[in-house]
Amino acid sequence: MAGTEFVVVGGGVIGMMTTLQLAEAGHTVTLVERGLCGRESSWAGGGIVSPLYPWRYGPAVSQLSRWSEGFYPELARRLKEESGIDPEYRQKGLLYLRVDDADAALAWADELGKPLERVGADFLYAREPEAAPGFEEALWMPTLGSIRNPRLVRALQARLAAMPEVTLREGAEVTGFEVAGGRALAVKTDAGPIAAGQVVVCGGAWAAGLLETLGVALPVRPVKGQMILFKAPPGLVQRVVLMDGRYVIPRADGRVLAGSTLEECGFDKTTDARARESLWASATAIIPALADCEVEHHWAGLRPGSPDGVPFIGGVPGIDNLHVNAGHYRNGLVLAPASTRLLVDRLLGREPILDPAPYSLAGRL
Known part of the structure; x- marks a missing residue:
């Protein structure tokens, strides 16, 4: 059973941005997606790079949103240059x-x-x-911008496919996890297990079902x-x-x-x-x-x-190397740059861009 440093479960914009940042930091990553990358909610949304009525959200969502909003212009420019696909970021208010x-x-x-x-x-x-x-x-x-999200996810997928650190496993459905001694040893898929040093669940609306196999009740629907x-x-x-x-x-x-x-x-x-x-x-x-x-x-x-639209970002209590980034509700694309950076900071032992406490699973399950 071949291993990899990180296994990311779910190939939406959250999973792909997580994979990109880990790979750019020099780590090997296997991204597992049951269908084609980016074809669920990341494809279906509108691409507004802001919550619809941002003043109606609490500080947990607002902090992620503000950080992400400033990141998108450069991300779009880089992806166009590196993949040849223009995500069409438009900042027209x-x-x-x-x-x-x-x-x-x-x-x-x-x-x-x-x-x-x-x-x-x-x-x-x-x-x-x-x-x-x-x-x-x-x-x-x-200052509000929008991005053409189907082209964004196509650009992300193309960029990842060209990176030697990344293995894309599309069309592979995750069925559970092998856990022993308080650690996830492997991700079970319908094509066989994938061993991993660290596992990150970015399964969107399906994240709760994946964690349910471990007896973890994640309130994401x-x-x-x-x-x-x-x-x-x-x-x-x-x-x-x-x-x-x-x-x-x-x-x-x-x-x-x-x-x-x-x-x-x-x-x-x-x-x-x-x-x-x-x-x-x-x-x-x-x-x-x-x-x-x-x-x-x-x-x-x-x-x-998710409750109050605040995503769950962090480790799963009781399993040392299993992490989650899910539950962004209407703002997955809006919050993706900041929420993925926040978790990657934690995974790589870096100073986090924001206080991770409001997004932690501990005390919210």
Whole structure:
């Protein structure tokens, strides 16, 4: 049974960024993914590099978000150079329409020194001429960026595939762990066991099921989100626009994503006409001209829901070399750079970028 320094379980954006950082530090890593890397929630989301309403989150999420937001421009540049795939990071800001807690938002921004301002109709329609008419004001966050997440995960996968330190094991399903003497000796897969010095579980919505094989009850559950994609002409929508909890996100080629639903229905990823109609209604309420555009695609993904949306990052109590990074809920892509760096710092004995205590499994299980 061949061994490797690290085995990372789960090939989403969390698992791939963990693998990348460990490999760049010179360590051998085997990344195990039951399907294709990046094809679950990392592929299904919208790619906004911020929580939707960041002032509504506690400090644990906010600290990870702030660190990650500043990391994405350089990450996108590096991945484009190293993989030849452009993740299409766009920093064109976000317009909030009809925010009922605008005063709280502005107070939050003032406290943190975050650019956020109340703007009038002239400002709003100068930037988004096709936004729904009749708004006298909006909130404007000029620094917000978005990334084309399917291209981000393709770039990450291509980068990892080219690294000699990395072994990609796609199409291999993890069925459990071999544990003895308080250590995980190997990761069991349907293609045989993989021995490891350290094991990191980045299984997203499936992480709880993996740890359940060890009698560990991780409170992470699947929460379905459905989205639609409009084939719109380039320039119809220039930046992210958010209203009543729903959003539209433009891509460089003109396509516009609209999302998303929040549904508690287990591991069901089917789409349905009611959700499609609801998403279409929300999108066309934000940008009425989208009503004339074809809906090109409709899909669903499963977010890893957790209490208060605070991820679990750290060691599994009682098993010295087993670690978890899961439970990011709606903000997996948003928080990925900071949450993976935080765990890799711990794995490699480095000074952590943030206090790891709020994310620890101890006391939260």
